[in-house]
Amino acid sequence: MAEMMKRIALAERPKGEVGPEHFRLDQTEVPTPRDGEVQVRVTAMSLDPYMRGRMDDVASYADPVPLGGTMEAGAVGIVTESKDPRFAPGDKVFGMFGWASHGVLPGQQLRKLDDRAPMNTALGVLGMPGFTAWAGLTAYGKLKAGETLVVAAATGPVGSMVGQIAKSQGLRVVGVAGGPDKCKMAVDIFGFDACVDHRAHGSAKDMRGALAAECPDGIDVYFENVGGPVLGGVLPLMNLHGRIIVCGMIAWYDGAQDEVARMPLANLWRMALVKRLTIQGLLQTDHVARYGEFLRDIAPKVTSGEFKYVEDVVQGLENAPEAFMGLLKGRNKGKLIVQISEE
Structure with a gap:
């Protein structure tokens, strides 16, 4: 068969x-x-x-998944048949195959993987999330010792790399x-100086107080992944x-409302003016030409153990929807991966 x-x-x-019911x-x-x-x-x-946004039929930076279409995802796998001379059966590759056990893509849409790092790192620390962190900081962070x-989301694959x-860099x-x-992970595994538990500080006012205690000299750079009360606590400390x-703005992806979502735009605009803030949207797709530079910089630090990563692996494609719903609630610890078959 x-x-x-x-x-x-x-x-x-x-x-x-x-x-x-949505899957x-x-x-x-x-x-x-x-x-x-291939x-x-x-x-x-x-x-x-980001996959949550693809489920909505609204104007965005990328087209939504059509009803009945395969959910979008980056994936790694083994070539089983190739009609592109650059690839041969047995090659390990990365491509946008979606939530699926098999797939076919044009060869130019695939990236061949080597054996210097485990395959699954191409989904996290050496993949799109790690690249997003690196691209955002190197292009817009203007970091100074x-x-x-x-x-925010400090132990996820983007936040931990940030x-x-x-x-x-000091x-x-x-x-x-x-x-x-998770706060213990941020400090003990990823080497953060401190970590604030947002579940223990549910309001923007509480977040401001907790962050102020850990940021006595204020905040120079904020890498935003969540929105919500965390953002409300950060802004006055910039x-x-x-x-x-x-x-990202994961706190608002499901349409949730909170005090920060309802904050008058005039307040934010005045803050940006008075403090001369730079607020920069980040899409890693704007920086793909630098992916090779990212790998040359970060891959040696990952393979040597200088940079750490944590993977949260769920077994079986059929369990992807439940795992995704948990991701939106912050239940994962580290980079969330669905293992579909053995390497």
Whole structure:
């Protein structure tokens, strides 16, 4: 019997929180490659917060997943058939195969992996999340030794890389994470100077007080991943000529409202003027031409153990929806990966 492909499709668009009813597990024949294409057996796929935005049919920086379409994801796998001379069966590759057990893509859309690091690192510390952190800091951070950087979602794959890069350049690094275990990870594993538990400080006022205690000289750089009360606590502590790099707003992805979401724009605009803030949106796709530079800089630090990473691995494609819903609630510890098959 021919091998079958499993995939998870977008069954319906969520209105508010994502639930199991928004996904559908399908089974179909494995697609056959045409000239210039490569067939891959997917071994693991990434789960990332940006996928929530792809589920909504709204104008954004990328097209939404169509109803009935395969959920989007970066994945790694093994080439099983190739009609591109640059790839051969057995090669390890990265590509945007989505939430699926197999896939076919044009060869120019694949990146061949080597054996200097485990395959799954191409989904996290040496993949899009790690690159996002590096690209944002090197392009917009203007880091200076002695400054203070705060990063939200500090133990995730983006936040943990942000903190380690900044720490290596002589900054004081304060993380924000959900729960004492994650805060301990930020300090003990990733080398942060301190970490504030946002679950213990539910309001913007409480967050401001907790952050002020760890940032006695104010905040020079804020790497934004969450929005919500964390942002509300950070803003009054920003120093003159501070830089805010806006990478994500996970607290608001499901349409949640809070005191910061309702804050008058005039207040923010006045703060930006008075403190001469730079507020910069970050999309890693704007920086892909620098990916080789990123790997040359960061890969040796990862393989030597200088930079640490933590992976949270869920077994089985069928468990991806539940894992994704947990990601949006902050239940993962480290880079969330779905292992689909063995390498």
